[in-house]
Structures are given as C-alpha cells and as structure tokens.
Amino acid sequence: MAPPEHRSDAQHVLQRVFGYDSFRGHQQEIVEHVIGGGDALVLMPTGGGKSLCYQVPALVRPGVGVVVSPLIALMQDQVDALNELGVRAGFLNSTQSSEQRRSTEQAFLAGELDLLYLAPERLSLDSTLELLDRGEVALFAIDEAHCVAQWGHDFRPDYLNLSVLHQRWPSVPRIALTATATPATRREIATRLELTEARHFVSDFDRPNIQYRIVPKSDPRKQLLSFLRTEHPGDAGIVYRLSRAEVERTAEFLVANGIEALPYHAGLDKEVRARHQARFLREDGLVMVATIAFGMGIDKPDVRFVAHLDLPKSVEGYYQETGRAGRDGLPSTAWMAYGLQDVVQQRKLIDLSEGDEAHRRTLSRHLDSMLALCETVECRRAQLLAYFGQEASGPCQNCDTCLSPPESWDGTIAAQKLLSTVVRLDRERNQRFGAGQVIDILRGKRTPKVEQFRHDSLSVFGVGADLSDAEWRGVVRQLLAQRLLSVEGDYGTLVLTEASAEVLRRENPRQVLLRTEPKRVASTPRTRTAGTEAPEMPAEAEPVFQKLRAWRLATAREEGKAPFIIFHDATLRQIATVRPTTLDELGGISGVGEQKLAKYGQAVLDALAAED
Missing domain, CATH: 3.40.50.300 (P-loop containing nucleotide triphosphate hydrolases)
Structure with missing residues (x-):
C-alpha cells in the first residue's frame, strides 16, 4: 500500500488536475499500488476510467510516465486532451518530422514532460531504448494490452517485444490495461509481458447505461x-x-x-x-x-x-x-x-481461414460463444x-x-423434418443445397429450381408448410448455432454433423429447444466521482444544456479541437442543472479542474448569464 503522503498526493492530483473529488471502483487501489512501485494488470470496461490509473501515478511519482499505445492516429488527440488539463504530455511516433521528434526527446531528457506516448514498434529501436536509459522513467503503462494475446481480436506482433521493459528496467513499475480479456487471455497477457507477479485488478464489466x-x-x-x-x-x-x-x-x-x-x-x-x-x-x-x-x-x-x-x-x-x-x-x-446468412458466412470464413486445425477450433469456439449470446x-x-x-x-x-422476454418452443419435429430433407437430398439424389432450396422443399413450393431437380417427388416435399419462410430460416440458423447442422463449400450447402444423428434417431431423440423471435423493442432511456456516471438532468435544464453545447462547439471550432476535450456532456449537464454563478461554484462541478476553470470558467458563466 502506498504511504499516506502518496495517497494525499494522488487525491490532490485527482482534484486539481482532473476535477474529481473521489476515485471510482478499483481506481484508488490501483493508483496506490502503482505509486508504491507495484506491477498491475488492469481489466476495466471502456469508459471505466483506465487512463487515470496510470496518469495519476505518473504525476505523483518522480520522472516521466511512458505509455505504450498502438493508437498512432490518436496520439495527438490524447496529448492535446492532457495539455488541456495542464499536464505536460508528448509523443514519439512515425507521423512526426525529425525536428518534432528531437524536440520531444529533449523535453523528455530535461524532465519537462509528465507523460510520453510511444508506439510499441519504437521499443524495437535501440535509439528509443537508449533515450529511455538517459531519462528518468516513473512507470511504464501498456495500453490495449489484449493486443499481445495471440487469439485476441486486435493482435499486434510488436507487443510481443514488450517483455524488454521488465528485463531492462526491472525496478520501474508496469501497468498493463485492457477493456476485454477472458481469464485465459488474461493469463496469456501476464505470461507474454512477464507480469506473472503483477497484481490483477478486475473491475465490474457491466455497462448498465x-x-x-x-x-x-x-x-x-x-x-x-x-x-x-x-x-x-x-x-x-x-x-x-x-x-x-x-x-x-x-x-x-x-x-x-x-x-x-x-x-x-x-x-x-x-x-x-x-x-x-x-x-x-x-x-x-x-x-x-x-x-x-x-x-x-x-x-x-x-x-x-x-x-x-x-x-x-x-x-x-x-x-x-x-x-x-x-x-x-x-x-x-x-x-x-x-440472421441466417451471418452464421453461414462466419462458418465459411473459419473453414477458409489460414492456420492449422487448432487455430480453426479456436475461431469456432469464439463464434459458438457469440452465437450463444445471439440465441x-x-x-x-x-x-x-x-x-x-x-x-x-x-x-x-x-x-x-x-x-x-422471448419464448422458446419444442422444435424437435421441425429439426427432424429439416435434417431429414438434407439426408434425402444427399442419399437419394447425391445432391447438396443451401438453406433456400431446402426451405422451398419443406414448404412445398413448386419453384423452377424445385421442378428442375424434381424435388417435388421427395417424400419430405411440403411436410413443413406449417411454418413460414422466416420461421424456417430461424430453425436453420439455430440448428447451425447448436452444431446440429453445418455448412460447407463456396455456396454454403447444408450438411449434417455428428450430433445430427441424436435428433434423427427413432427412439428418445434429442430434444431441440428453439427461440421464438421477440417483437421489436423500443429504447427506454435512464456524486462527483472519477468515472463516467452522469447525473439526472431535469427537463427545465435541457435548453441551458443545449446553449452550453453550442458554446462548446463554437469554442472547439475556434481552437481546432474536439468539443469533448473542452468539457464532456456529463459535465455540461451538471452545470446546466446546478447553474453556478461564481467561479468557486463552477469549480465544484465534476470534471472542472484548475486548468479548465482558469481557461473556460468565465466564458461558461457568461454563457449561463446570457440565459437569464
């Protein structure tokens, strides 16, 4: 645990720089752990306040916080947002001129930066490693850490080299952060980054809004x-x-x-x-x-x-x-x-994917979990x-x-009819077709294609007339999702799986429960903390809020920056609700730190006064 003076320093930084009175969730615990020199692996949902977990310690610990981020195109915006708060931040990446890089490097060596953002590939350069050796590093933050996971959804090979941080600077604390990781991915991140001794902080994944x-x-x-x-x-x-x-x-x-x-x-x-x-x-x-x-x-x-x-x-x-x-x-x-075509398409992409059988099995497991969520x-x-x-x-x-709430229904007989049609096409005609033709046969449609192949003479022709086309497509989709049916080839033809036999057997067939599609659902809309919880805003404050947004947009255009860098909507909503009349009152609003109060405070008060 961090000494008491560090805890007060962190609290002071949070209030003075970021404009929040208290941390949220695990933030304080993480901040104290890193300030005290500990390594951390942080899982926190998008919007949960991950950046504060390394920004605050970087401002408390001596030296410069080095942030490894794959987001080259966004580094300028990240640095601009920090500069707006009065934080001295810079970045080094391939988009800069040699003069810009030299200027940032000199600022780092002179101790004139609080945070330095680097792309992971820069740590493969000896010149970058030597630069960091010559300066004082407060901590290493590895953002978007799931990029190191081989089966993660944004795998970046450059992240595999980041174990050099621990090997070269063993006494500098490291904090790896990501918004999504299963327990298996978390273990892989820890192993690849040599964070096996790091403390894990797993936040609530729920985003109730x-x-x-x-x-x-x-x-x-x-x-x-x-x-x-x-x-x-x-x-x-x-x-x-x-x-x-x-x-x-x-x-x-x-x-x-x-x-x-x-x-x-x-x-x-x-x-x-x-x-x-x-x-x-x-x-x-x-x-x-x-x-x-x-x-x-x-x-x-x-x-x-x-x-x-x-x-x-x-x-x-x-x-x-x-x-x-x-x-x-x-x-x-x-x-x-x-819909059905999504399942067919994804199964086909897996079959055609590069890599060995183990890779395809991993992709299939990922897809199965996604289908389970959908169904x-x-x-x-x-x-x-x-x-x-x-x-x-x-x-x-x-x-x-x-x-x-959707209803479920016993689709065993429907599944048997559909699987039987696939069987008869294969065994009696040596033919395989996609879902559309199979459904036409089941529904007894005498289409040109049905008549061309004389499918109207099959014993299963018309046995599924009790269900609509859409309902049969739902049956096919769910059988694919449950692995009771599969697709193959460029045309997505339907074929049986090993599990299909369990449904088709005469005695004690496997029961198939299917989901009835729900009707359309309309949208149902819903204390100063270092996170993103937004206060309720009364209806009468809405015009004030819109005026403040207009002021913010005009100011942002004037300064050539994103409106949210000036103030978030949540902050403007609270200002519109509270209607502060003095700078001191405005300074008590969540998200209004010292720098923003000094820069925009009077303009906000003027905008509010113009409403009266």
Whole structure:
C-alpha cells in the first residue's frame, strides 16, 4: 500500500488536475499500488476510467510516465486532451518530422514532460531504448494490452517485444490495461509481458447505461435507417460492417437518406481515414460506418449507439466494439441485426481461414460463444458478463430479452423434418443445397429450381408448410448455432454433423429447444466521482444544456479541437442543472479542474448569464 503522503498526493492530483473529488471502483487501489512501485494488470470496461490509473501515478511519482499505445492516429488527440488539463504530455511516433521528434526527446531528457506516448514498434529501436536509459522513467503503462494475446481480436506482433521493459528496467513499475480479456487471455497477457507477479485488478464489466438489442435481420440497411430515425436522430454513432464494400454502400445509403455518415476502412487512403476520424471526433452527430479497423482508443464520450449489421467474430470483439458507446455514462444502445446468412458466412470464413486445425477450433469456439449470446432466451447482459467470469445480480431489465422476454418452443419435429430433407437430398439424389432450396422443399413450393431437380417427388416435399419462410430460416440458423447442422463449400450447402444423428434417431431423440423471435423493442432511456456516471438532468435544464453545447462547439471550432476535450456532456449537464454563478461554484462541478476553470470558467458563466 502506498504511504499516506502518496495517497494525499494522488487525491490532490485527482482534484486539481482532473476535477474529481473521489476515485471510482478499483481506481484508488490501483493508483496506490502503482505509486508504491507495484506491477498491475488492469481489466476495466471502456469508459471505466483506465487512463487515470496510470496518469495519476505518473504525476505523483518522480520522472516521466511512458505509455505504450498502438493508437498512432490518436496520439495527438490524447496529448492535446492532457495539455488541456495542464499536464505536460508528448509523443514519439512515425507521423512526426525529425525536428518534432528531437524536440520531444529533449523535453523528455530535461524532465519537462509528465507523460510520453510511444508506439510499441519504437521499443524495437535501440535509439528509443537508449533515450529511455538517459531519462528518468516513473512507470511504464501498456495500453490495449489484449493486443499481445495471440487469439485476441486486435493482435499486434510488436507487443510481443514488450517483455524488454521488465528485463531492462526491472525496478520501474508496469501497468498493463485492457477493456476485454477472458481469464485465459488474461493469463496469456501476464505470461507474454512477464507480469506473472503483477497484481490483477478486475473491475465490474457491466455497462448498465448500454441497452443491448439483437433483432432478426431482414433488410439491414433499411432496419438501420429506421433505428437511427426513430431512436437516435442527430446522434453520433458507429456502424460496423464486415467488408469494405458494405462500409461504402452503407455510408452512401445513409447519406442518400439524410443521415450525415462517413466511411472508414483500411482500403481508404491514409489521409482520407485521418480526415474522417478527425471529423468524427470534432463534430457532433456524425455516423461513422466502419470495419473493425476503426474504434480502438476512440475517446469520444458522446457516442450514443453502436450498430452491427454483420455478426462479430467473438464476444470479446463485440464487447470491445459496443463499449465505445456511452463512455459518458448516459443512455446508449448496442443494436445488432443478425440472421441466417451471418452464421453461414462466419462458418465459411473459419473453414477458409489460414492456420492449422487448432487455430480453426479456436475461431469456432469464439463464434459458438457469440452465437450463444445471439440465441439466448435469458438476459443478454448476464450472459455477456458470464463470458468474462462475472456473475450478474439478476436480469438487467435493460436488454431486449428482459424488456420483451422471448419464448422458446419444442422444435424437435421441425429439426427432424429439416435434417431429414438434407439426408434425402444427399442419399437419394447425391445432391447438396443451401438453406433456400431446402426451405422451398419443406414448404412445398413448386419453384423452377424445385421442378428442375424434381424435388417435388421427395417424400419430405411440403411436410413443413406449417411454418413460414422466416420461421424456417430461424430453425436453420439455430440448428447451425447448436452444431446440429453445418455448412460447407463456396455456396454454403447444408450438411449434417455428428450430433445430427441424436435428433434423427427413432427412439428418445434429442430434444431441440428453439427461440421464438421477440417483437421489436423500443429504447427506454435512464456524486462527483472519477468515472463516467452522469447525473439526472431535469427537463427545465435541457435548453441551458443545449446553449452550453453550442458554446462548446463554437469554442472547439475556434481552437481546432474536439468539443469533448473542452468539457464532456456529463459535465455540461451538471452545470446546466446546478447553474453556478461564481467561479468557486463552477469549480465544484465534476470534471472542472484548475486548468479548465482558469481557461473556460468565465466564458461558461457568461454563457449561463446570457440565459437569464
């Protein structure tokens, strides 16, 4: 435990620099441990306040806090945000000129920096290691530490070299931080970074302000448009697509329908990506349509929704991506459209993936967990938390399965009919087809393709007329999810699995419980601490809040920075509610530190006075 004087130093830094009266959750424990020289592995959800866990110790301990981060494109924004707080921060990466690098290196050696951000590949350079040897390092913070995990969703080979930190500077404390890691990934991070003796701090993974919803996919782009117009008009958000082509098409579709949207994927020119990212961070109400190449480290607190129009490959990826919504603690939505083709596509991608059989088995396990989350009839949040080893206190009442509980039905006979059709096509005709043709046979449709192959003469023709096309597609999807059916080949043809026989046997067949799709669920919206919990704002404060946002946007444009760097929405909401009339009163608002009070205090009071 840190000595009492360090604890008071940390508290003073928290109040003076960051404008918070108290730490939240494990923050104080982590800060004290690192200040005292201990190593730490920190798991904390996005928006939970991870950065304070190394920023405060870096400001208390002698020397410069060195932060290893893969987020080269965002380092300037991170440094700008710290400078805005009066923290002396700099970075070294490949985007700088030699003159800029020299200036930052000189500031580091002169002790004129509090925090120095480095890309991991720079630690492979002897010149960087020698630079750090010549200065005084307060601590090493390894951000986005899941990048070291071989099967993690953002694996970065450069992270494998970071064990050099412990070997070269054994007395300097290290803190590795990530928002998502299962117990197995956590062990891998500790081993690869030589943090096996580090103390582990695992925070509550729950983000209660996020409403999780998964809807049956029909026409995903139109479904997305309806979702945005009815629930999030004018809000900032991220839409994830699997392919670059779909990113482009979806962004164009939204723009054509009056939604301001930008595309982002690795195939775009580097300058275009940088411009789009800067606009997303600096403007209000933009929608970014992106592949998973976008998002890690995006510190935009007012992202009101994250939408997936394609199935994520793993629960870790899904949790990381949805966690980019609602970092300010205000109500936000994680919305996904999911259907049969998603399952077929992901299974096919696994079959075609590079790597050995063990690699494909790992990918399959990740997908199985994701499908289980999609198909559950229980609380989605509880299942999500359980994946990360956390037990929920009960149903959350803020996910679709809680708000509109789905029913399950005995689908054993339906499963037998479908599996029997696949069997008959294979054994009697030596043919294999995708879900569409199998469903047409079951429903007794005399389509040209059915007649061409004389499938209307099969004994199973028409035995499934009692279910609709959509219901049969749900059966196929869930049988795939339960591994009672599989797909193979470029055309996604249906084939049986070993487990299929358990359903088809005559005596005591395996029971197949299937999920009845729930009806559409509408969104249901919901003390000064070092986190993102937002106070409730009375209705009469809304006009004041909007005026303050307008002032903030104008100021941000004038200064060429992101609005949230000036003040978060949560801070403006509290100002609008409290209506301070003096600088002292304004200084008591959460998120108003000394530097911001001095720089913006009078302008805020003037904006409030103009309301009266």
